[in-house]
Each structure stands twice: as structure tokens, then as C-alpha cells.
Amino acid sequence: MNELTGPFGEISQAELAKSNFATLITTEGDIKINLFNQTAPNTVANFVVLAKKDFYDGVLFHRVISDFMIQTGDPLSKDDDPTNDGTGGPGYIFDDEISEDSPKLIKGIVAMANSGMESDGKGTNGSQFFVVTKDAVPWLDGKHTPFGSVVAGLDVVEKIGQTKTIDPKGGNDRPINDIIIKDIIISES
Structure with missing residues (x-):
């Protein structure tokens, strides 16, 4: 099988094999995953295809x-309606990739959010x-697909995690000041 296909489209096995890292260029600094x-593989393929289409x-x-945790990836967060943040996506959903061997959700792990x-x-x-x-979130283990781990920029993640928040829906989890992903660079090393 030379191509990996899914609702995201397709990506060659060779390209996926070279997609070892993603660097999130944010307004607070860079985060390398x-x-x-x-x-x-399907989760990473989805992420890589979306990143290369500048979706994020x-x-x-x-x-x-x-x-x-800190959460991102909703295209609706780009519009002028903060009340719909957290409700958007790419227009499709796909299955989890969780097994007994999946990494535990500990500090620095990157995982898919459920819709x-x-x-x-x-x-x-x-x-x-x-x-x-957080050091560990065992109540989420087995419920979210882990697809990466922060290898540089954990200080940026922690800085974002300490941002002052106020949620327009009545909670308190949307940052007061926008923190934006400007670009995602996919690389082999």
C-alpha cells in the first residue's frame, strides 16, 4: 500500500514516514512536536494533510x-463569533487509534479532542x-488518541497554559487575549 487514505484525503507512505515533526509557530513562541x-498513522496523516493545506x-x-491542557484546531475560532469556538472541524470525523500500547496522557502529550x-x-x-x-490525566487515558509529544517549546506550552482566561459562554477557559497558530511546519527532523 503506497497511499494512506481517509476522510482527510490521501498521503503517500513515503511522505508520512518523513513527517516526523511538526513545529507550531504561535504568537507566544514555537512548539516542536x-x-x-x-x-x-491515520491521525498523523490527518494532521499533516491539514497542516500542509494551511488549515490551522x-x-x-x-x-x-x-x-x-491547552486546546486548538477549531477553524471557527478564526471568525468574529467567540461563542462558536470549540464546535468546528474539517467537515468529517474519523476513528480513534488507541491501544494498550498508546502513550499515557502526561505533560507534553498531544492528543485529539473529541467533537x-x-x-x-x-x-x-x-x-x-x-x-x-498537567503531570498526568489518567481519567482521559484510552479516550483520546495521542499522536505526538512536545520535544521543544514546553515552556511555551506552559506559558499558554497560564494565560488569563474568560469564556463568553459563562465558563472561564477562553484566553482574554488571542493566542494564534500562525503556521505549522512539517519536517523530517
């Missing part, structure tokens, strides 16, 4: 919960993802 293209350029970190379209959230991956900022 080691992508788990061996253990979560301009999206906000729309959900920040101190000592827990909530199904009651249990399983198989509702799209474009939104989060980075864990």
Missing part, C-alpha cells in the same frame, strides 16, 4: 485550562487537538 506516525493557520488556542458529536466521544476526531499541561 514529535509525531507518532508509527502508532497513530490563524486558529486560536480557544480553550485553556490551567494545570490541565462531542457522539455521547461517548469515540470516533469523533476531526481537527481539534490539545496538549496536556
